[in-house]
Amino acid sequence: MKNLFSVIRPAVVSTLVFGVVCCGFYPLAVTGISKLAFAKKADGSLIVDGNGKVVGSELLGQNFSGAGYFHPRPSAAGAAGYDAAGSSGSNLGPTSRKLADQIKERVAAYRATNGLDGNAGVPADAVTASASGLDPHISPANAALQTDRVARARGLPVEKVRELVSANTDRATLGFLGEDGVNVVKLNLALNAISPSAP
Template identity: 35%
Template sequence: MRLPSWLAHHLAALRALLVFTVLLGLAYPLVFVGVAKLPGISERSGNPLLIGQSFGDDPKYFQSRPSAAGDGYDPTSTAASNLGPESVIDAPDAPSLLTQVCTRSLAVGRLEGVDGSRPYCTADGVGAVLAVFHRDGLTGPVTRAVAVNGPAFLATYQGVPVEPGPADTTGAVITPIRGDAPAEPAVPADAVTASGSGLDPHISPAYAALQVARVARERGLDPERVRELISEHTDGRALGFMGEPGVNVLALNLALDGR
């Protein structure tokens, strides 16, 4: 007997639900639990190697990228900040992603002895953003400009004095201002942005290279030896073509400690 089409569609959907429940709800998690139990994967010297951690700005260690998981690298709160490119206006108790990036870049620059300035950041490490008001709404001459994230970082904008913020931005055109920082910052992007999981132990080779001089100096090592350790703990692209090479900071720091 031929089933009605509506019932056949529902049965097909139910079969798909059952198959994917088994594959993704049971088989997939069990495979990863099994992998985590393999020797050398779950633990080494009591330290998990697949999960990043903070090194507390200790100058003798390579520093990890920022983490939005709980208070940082909390495996029970793995998460991203969910902030994106449009997060440029600071809230009273929550800086925008732009300001977080600006602040982190200055901090990394001070730690590594390089220029931590970035485009669209003020010299104080705040997002350089104006709320620009036009005579005709979104067009026409500028009638008012406000530095929405705090003190005014420009004297004037298109002939109009820039007011300090914060201010009501209703009806304004939010305008990030490109300063005179280098187009290619000295501080790499992964040094100032968190990973999607908040637990990633890898940093870019560029960020690792930036830290060589400090780590070598603090440990009294030859910088070339530190570079060799970086090379030994650099993972290539997944399957040879996916993603970018990454340096496992946790394994690298364990190697520096001789563990």
């Protein structure tokens, strides 16, 4: 019995010590350092409006559908899309008839919404969902095709809308890692700031 306790005691003490270090001190140290060094990112990259109200996150897309807004890419997260509790892709593969039909419908709707010719090319991100269903970015090509519609709906000069698109474009890391992306949430909030009434 004495031998049993001599084996159990160090195991229990080790578990407690590692529990306190790994589940207490380490997370607190990492959280403290991140709050000091990257305060905005550590809090979720929240977007706060002029009244101090949190209106979203730079990292999570939202569904915008009015003519005066840039539309995000489709989302398969939740029944209505952009549901953070239901983050996922559609799980439809390249040979899926359902996916092919969805894309065909989305291409036609995108062309109609943006006043494009029936044979106009449509960027892939305009008609396919991201893996998470929560991506806040669209490609610059997608934003460019929506610019005229948004400017017309809001009564703004096209050049002003293009400036806002450029200002809300996140460039590829180091200029070559990843691709440029236009943050739709930030862009639409910037549009609301200069032209509050959007159809």
